[in-house]
Amino acid sequence: MTFLVFSKEGCSSCLKVQQVLQLAEVKHVIYKVNKDFTREEFLKNFGPKSTYPKVILVNENDDKKLIGGCVETVQYLREQKLV
Numbered sequence: 887m888t889f890l891v892f893s894k895e896g897c898s899s900c901l902k903v904q905q906v907l908q909l910a911e912v913k914h915v916i917y918k919v920n921k922d923f924t925r926e927e928f929l930k931n932f933g934p935k936s937t938y939p940k941v942i943l944v945n946e947n948d949d950k951k952l953i954g955g956c957v958e959t960v961q962y963l964r965e966q967k968l969v
Contacts, residue, residue, distance in 0.1 A: 887946065889914040889953070892928060893939040899956040900939040906960055910968040 889907055891914060893900035907914040919925055919938070932940050932952075941953040943962075953962050963969045 887913065888944045889959070890942040890944060891916045891939050892919070892923065892932075892941075893917065894919040897938045899937075903939050903941060903956045903959050906963060906969060910963050912963075912968060 889912060891900070891903055891907070893903070893916060895918065904914070904916060917923055919928060928938075928940070929936060937955065939955060939959075941955070941959045943951045943953050945951075953959050960969070
C-alpha cells in the first residue's frame, strides 16, 4: 500500500502527516501544489472547500481510498496499528 499526500509549502498539517507516515515506516509519496499539480486540479478533485493536506491510500490492486486530512490519517494509522 502507498499513501499519496497532496500538500503545500508552509503547511504545518502537511508536515505533520509526512512525519507520521515516516514514523509508521509506510510507503508514501508527497505531491506539492504548483509543482506536481495545480490548485485548480486540487479543488476539482477534492471539492471547493478542501484544505491541505489530502491523503489517498492506494492498495496493491491500485484501488484508491480517500483517507482525508491530517487528523483522519493519524486516526487511520492508529486503527490499523501502524503507529
